[in-house]
Amino acid sequence: MHTHINKPQLSFWQLWNMSFGFFGIQFGFALQNTNTSRIFATLGANPDDLALFWLAAPITGMLVQPVIGYLSDNTWHPVWGRRRPFFFIGAMLASIAMFLMPNSTMLWMAILVLWMMDSAINISMEPFRAFVGDKLNPSQQTAGFAMQTFLIGCGGVIASLLPKFFTDYCGVSNIPVDGAIPDTVRYSFYFGGTVFALSVLWTVLTSKEIPPQDIEQFLEEKKQNSGVITALKEIFGGFLKMPKTMVQLAVVQFFSWVALFAMWVYTTPSIADTVFHTTDPQSAAYQEGGNWVGVMFGVYGGVSAIAAFILPILAEKTSRKFVHMVCLVIGGVSLISIFAVPSKGMLLVPMVGVGIAWASVLTMPYAILAGALPANRMGYYMGMFNFFVVIPQIIAGVVLGAVLKNFFNNQSVKVLMLGGLCMVIGGLLTLIVNDDAVEKS
Template sequence: MNINSLKPRLSFWQLWNMSFGFFGIQFGFALQNANTSRIFATLGASPDDLPLFWLAAPVTGLLVQPVIGYLSDNTWHPTWGRRRPFFFLGAIFAALALFLMPNSAAVWMAVAVLWMMDAAINVSMEPFRAFVGDKLDASQQTAGYAMQTFFIGCGAVIASLLPTIFSEWLGVSNVPVDGSIPDTVRYSFYIGALVFLAAVSWTVFTADELPPPDMERFRAQKKEARNFGVALREIVGGFAQMPKTMVQLAFVQFFTWIALFALWIYTGTAIADNVYGTTDAQSAAYQEAGNMVGIMFAVYNGVSALAAFILPILARATSRKACHAVCLGLGGLSLASLFFITDKGLLMLPMIGVGIAWASILTMPYAILAGALPANRMGYYMGLFNFFVVIPQIVSGLLLGFFTKHLFGGHAVQTLVLGGACMLLAAVLTLAVTDKANAAASAVRH
């Protein structure tokens, strides 16, 4: 029996409820992405060391996501369901980490809290990817991931703008005093903690889950999964059993996320140096550049929220991989173009292209992958797929600092050009991906 035939078609508001938690998750991620390097620098970190400090995040994802995916695949509770316990537990710890982050008194404390924050966000986030595969049949999966992308964009826009809102509209101090984190950043993280917990709780308590189609077989598998040796063998052994489509997407993801890691780590330093003419993290100009980066990130996330509803239409008119390749190409050119911009009035233009690419990154690879995965291991493989998000971040953390210092003379904007080139390569590699769902649909039409 085709399991998709048992899945009811969901209404717009059902898609809304099951995706709303991503508003809070991305609220937390956006605060992290736009402000963590700023926090490290304010606490005295050298720009050359920033990639190493950021390694906490991808290493955490490398360890956490496949395990959480495996555990959620083998979880079922009549009230809480399969994925929702992980949503809620992760949200509690993520909210705590968001509260602690701007109260860090030293770099080592901020790195430790980043580790905790990323682990907690990953516990909440990864089951959300499998949630779409669980609840939606193939005809709605692209729409489901697009709805997630919409909320990711909306959450990130507001979160990225918060320091500027506090500074420009509410008159809160944006200047670090005695090396402490500015109040604008501190208050932004406090709001982020509340929003994260509230948004994820909305999905937990308004969305339901489909029980396993064969409960007896599920219980037998669950009993086996409790054996540590069996669990470890299945988690590690999954590498050798990855579907062909997943392997192809792995190469695309690798170069895509090198570009994104460069964007998140170095945009603040690059804009401060290239546009504001300073690398002094204690200066008012550097902190102003930090707020500008928040606005830039808000723009690209806002664009992604709007593009999320257009991409499924483009994908149906062409193909999902062609759509993704074009979006990545546009994003790569846009990221590299920051090298030529020295006028802050032009900084928003490249963010349009980056936003279109970001929308596709959050939608198309997962929609393509979901059609190639076995339903009973959806969570595990979605978690394993995250390896190809975090491994390039680890590589970037180990190498980008060296490149920036020794090859680019300390000019971080050149690191952004390298990131743009990596995204262009990812666009080319996308054309080699096999999309089983699109291939099947094409065969039916002909």
């Protein structure tokens, strides 16, 4: 049974404060997504190994998020609340990792720090999804996720543009010296680590949480769920009890996140090869290509920030699943079109379509899912839902390198086209999803 607590309507600034930590979280993810392949390549990684080295990101998400979701569901402190302790701890660890990442001197060091950084980001991120379900009535949940998406877009724009900003306006060197990471990337991570910590701290200090409706019952249930065996049974046993809507969304998520993983891993080598005409990571042209990928990712982040406020309006006039379908098809076609773009300026055009898809990926599935989940299991199921974000990335990480080498003749841009096709398929599969909150209203 779903038990609903009457929750007050929150103002714009209350929504802003409770979501602002996502601005910093996306700083971390954007710097990671834009620069990790560049860092690995600079430290000597082969293109067909990049996807394998990126496996740290989805695997840590798969391991961390359901556990953090379960723990946060069973946490309550009169001062810190339920989710905010995890926001804070994750942010501090992520900031430390972001200072370490650009100082890696060997490939294995960078891979290890990626494991640490992504684990910490996931500790912070998962409770933010449940935070919306905790604090907002169903009528405000789409707006809450849209606010998160807006701040994710803003953080992504600034973080993605930082290396080019340091190059063009601060005179910082963008060329590797003795195989080390360029100074532009190092300074970007230092700045990002600071922003991450401060943004999450803002949410921790300005947002309060709603206590359990029956605190005595909550404490008793917490005591019953405190054993390790009980916790593991709860975490993994839930797969057999998933709401139907969650199963349907999982299929859509599979194809969406294969596409996104392919884009994050292979855009830098693709653009360096097709537009900057080099495959040498030590060359100035390759590093310039890396900066331009930051601009491209900044564009899709900026578009997603704007689209975040338009999509809920369109969803009210049509439906959330229809909007998600259209956005994914637009994003997939845009990703496929990159192979035909001859100049760096024109590369920004398909990023507009990718930004529309990204805004929907961050908003619509979670808004649809929140309406189908029991309130007392919101963190757990939101964490479990992350399995359907990371499993496709793990499969892509294992498979895409071999596909690139054996079928695409090491032409990375063809992996982007494959990703675009997957996104289109994901969009069409959205038609099978039941939006329970809408259909029962």
